[in-house]
Amino acid sequence: MPKRPLSFYFLAAFFGLFVLFLYGPMLGIFILSLQGPQGTLTFPMRGFSFYWLGQVFQEQRVGNFVDAFQRSLILGLVVTLIAAAVSVMAGLAFRNRFKGSVVVFYLTIASLIVPSILISLGIGIAFQVTGIPTNWFTSGLGAHLTWTVPFAFLIMLGVFNRFNPSYEEASRDLGASDSRTFWEIVFPLILPSLIGIGLLGFTLSYDEFTRTSLISGQRNTLPLEIFGMTTNVTSPALYALGTLTTLFSLAMIAIGFFSFQFFSKRQQE
Numbered sequence: 001m002p003k004r005p006l007s008f009y010f011l012a013a014f015f016g017l018f019v020l021f022l023y024g025p026m027l028g029i030f031i032l033s034l035q036g037p038q039g040t041l042t043f044p045m046r047g048f049s050f051y052w053l054g055q056v057f058q059e060q061r062v063g064n065f066v067d068a069f070q071r072s073l074i075l076g077l078v079v080t081l082i083a084a085a086v087s088v089m090a091g092l093a094f095r096n097r098f099k100g101s102v103v104v105f106y107l108t109i110a111s112l113i114v115p116s117i118l119i120s121l122g123i124g125i126a127f128q129v130t131g132i133p134t135n136w137f138t139s140g141l142g143a144h145l146t147w148t149v150p151f152a153f154l155i156m157l158g159v160f161n162r163f164n165p166s167y168e169e170a171s172r173d174l175g176a177s178d179s180r181t182f183w184e185i186v187f188p189l190i191l192p193s194l195i196g197i198g199l200l201g202f203t204l205s206y207d208e209f210t211r212t213s214l215i216s217g218q219r220n221t222l223p224l225e226i227f228g229m230t231t232n233v234t235s236p237a238l239y240a241l242g243t244l245t246t247l248f249s250l251a252m253i254a255i256g257f258f259s260f261q262f263f264s265k266r267q268q269e
Helices: 006-032 051-055 065-093 101-112 116-130 138-161 166-173 178-207 222-229 237-268
Strands: none
Touching (some): 006 237, 051 237, 065 138, 065 178, 065 222, 065 237, 116 138, 166 178
C-alpha cells in the first residue's frame, strides 16, 4: 500500500475539524436535552431521562411550543404547494422565449439578493398602507414566498432545460390534448424533482426567521417563538425542542428521499 503524503493527513484533520464545528453544537444540544428534571443549560449533565422531551408539549412560563409548531407546519405546507405550483407554471412558460422574459426572470430572483429584513419591512408597510392587518399566515405567506419561489423557479428551469420534448410530441401525435399530455407524460417525469423542490420549500419556510420577524402579528411561528423564549426559558426544554425539530426535519428528508426513489424507479419501469 503506497504511503500517503503529509497533505492527506493535514486535509483529513481539517475536514474532521470542519465536521466537528458543523455538528458539534447540534450534538451538544442533543445531549443536554436528555438530562434529568434537575438539568440546567450547561454541562455537566445532571442525570439522564426523557423528561425535557415531554416538557416541550406542556405550557411554558412564556409562550407555547406546540401552537407555534402548528403554525409553522401549516404555513410551510401552504408555501410548499404554492411554490411548487408556481415553479412548474413558470418552468413551462420559460421553455419558450417570450417578450419580457429576461425582465421577469431577474424580477423573480431579485428578492434573493435583497436583505431579508428589508423584505419584511416592505411587506409590513404594504399591509399597513392597504389596511390589511399583519398576522403569521397572510403576511407570513407573502414573506416566505419571496424566499421559496425564486429557489423553486431556478431549480425547475434546470429540470425543464434537460427535459426531452420528444415525449410530448409523441403524445400529441397520438391525439392527446395539452392538458392530458401534461398530467400523463410531463408531470410523472418531473415528479421526483418536484418532491425535492417541495422539501426545499418546506424547509426554507419552516426555518424562516428574518422575513417574518416584523410582520408576524401577535402569534409567532416556531422560529420567532424560540427566539422570544431564549431570554425567558432557562431550562433544557429549549434544547429538547431543538432535538425534536431536528428529528422532525430528518423525518421529512427521509420521506422525501424514499418518495424520490419510488417515483424514479417507476419512471425506469
